[in-house]
Amino acid sequence: MSAQQALPATHRALVQRDYGKPLVVEDIPTPQPVPGSAVLRVEAAAVVSYQKLAYNGTWPNRYLTPIVPGSWAIGRVAAVGPDAVSLQSGALVLFSNFIHARDDPSIAFLSGFADFAQPGSRKLMSGEWRESTYGQYAKVPLENCFPLDEARLCGSPDSGGLGYKIEQLMWAGLALVGYGGLRSIEVKAGETVVIAPATGGFSGAAAVVAVAMGARVIAMGRNKDTMKYLEGLSPRIHTVPMTGNEEEEMKELARFGCIDAFLDLSPAAATESAHLKSAIKSLRAGGRVSLMGGLLGDSVFPYRSVVHKSLTVKGQWMYSPEDARDMIKMIENGILSLNHVSVAGKFSLEQWEQAFEVAAGMKFNDVTVLSG
Template identity: 35%
Template sequence: MKAAILHSLDRPLEIAQIPNPEIGTGEVIVDVVAAPVLPYANEVFNGQRRYPIELPIVPGCGAIGRVSAIGPDATHLKAGDWVFCDPTVRSRDDALIPDIALQGWSSRGEGGLRLQRYFHDGPFAEQVRVPTENAIRIGEIDSDEAGRWCALNVMLVPYGGLLSAALRAGETLLVSGATGNFGSACVAVALAMGARCVVAPGRNAQALDDLKQRFGERVRPVKLSGDEQADRERMQQAAPCPIDCVIDLLPPSAPTTAVRAALMAVRPYGRVVLMGGVGMLGGAGLDLPYPWIMRNDITIRGKWMYPTEAVTLMAGLIRSGLLDPGHFDIKTFPLVDANDAVSHAAANGGPFRMTVIRP
């Protein structure tokens, strides 16, 4: 099969023929129809993000495709089924503390790296081999819509955070990093889940205006000044009621002061979810006042990715019309132009923009 291969961090992807993946027990082979290219893929491929990947690798993170072959343990999947290839691979030998790897992308800890060595190659190829539980049915779709369904890959990340925070219909959410790729998707997902309103802070006035135009009065934009205390007060004032929940999705380049300004805007007894990348590149840590956390009974938790059932639930949100992947503007590249796709994704990231490779 044809695939894009990353051989080293100082070379572009090589398009080459490699052997088709071989199926084993507990595995599924999927014909890749569309694979998203994340806006920061170039930062992963050149080593800037310092992701623990072992080369060479066929990269990529998630895909939409059709089942080609199933193992003997599959009881519902069948050839031809449309599936989302969930890149979040979990080890099966410890239900309490599973190791996690993002297939074709990254891993967490030594156990995750060992897991990645087996489920190694991602979907920048004509086929991909995934664990049985990671080929999740999404129902019938038109092949031409496969690229748009790649929006699952972006929306599922903040959805995992909102599920972990137990966001309820009628609550007010603050999205820290609302003008970014994942943050803007979080606004759409939260509104689909029934949030009363979403406070959307950011520096990009154009992106904030776009959010307001897309979703109306339930979005409350806040233009950030960089003054931590002033920004916090403006976020709180923008909300029609105390802020029940804050989710942070800021990238590694953002200052910790921006995270803290948003986090501490939450009401007493509120919840905070940290899903961004602040601190991944070094620098100051997130300094939070112990007395404020304790006396206000604040719940703070970290969250990486999302539970398996989130894919089925989100497909239901889309099928019901509550969540519209049509918000995403899709630019498609053939596999042979994978390097152009990576460059395009880097130059054209941002709210509701997606670059897709179609093998």
């Protein structure tokens, strides 16, 4: 293993001392590697559309403070614990902030964002993994670091590279969520999958991923501009407006013939939306449903259709490590292109408020990042 770089005694990071209070940039001790960990020099950390709401107390994603907030990130390995055998110092990696407890995989949390009020996840997020990626350095679990072929991804096309910027690679974090849902119901090449709503950050990315997997996509949504943009990305993406009228939506979906699967990525506000029933009722016999949305309350479900059509309905929370590795292969092999990804903004830690504002207005093909 190549020699590890010397870590500075301190580093700059965004810190939230009290829940719901503004973040501040502080100099804090640089994390040191321990068994089972890597310390990353953060190149770019994702800022998502709801980041502002997550930290001002508006969203119900309680966590204990103080913390260094954060999200998924692209970083370089600066140091590793004594049990690391493959990660090389200086290597570029994708850090997944979906962290599981090693001795109980049912316990999970989102680093720097939410502990979901489980005793086990709260212990981890407020203890060993309290500091996330909105800093110059971050200590993270080894198993959450996924190596990236930097020469292939960022190299010049003249030398066999794909020519992506590091910031563009951040889009993989958006795409990975939908990929986890599509994989959970085994969407195959040649199949037709409904994705709804498909005009948000994660859901729009899921439509692009499904096409790369070989599927035909029916994207449902209300944002006409985003739906038109999606259609322009591939002849295998078709759109159906979400009108709130179940019969109208089913009539539109029927135009596409046999529908094999449905990926639901409903936001919290969509509890009463008609699309859940119209999409499920439009599936063929033996069709599959993956529920990945953020609905907070109970929703009316077409029970009879599920029974009479022998449908498979599966809840899916995020994605597996295998999903992450396989999707990275799709990107490195040029099967899943990032050419449509634009960088909405790259901001310093001191510009975090501006970054949060820009991210709130992002389209699904945009990325906004913080960098120390």
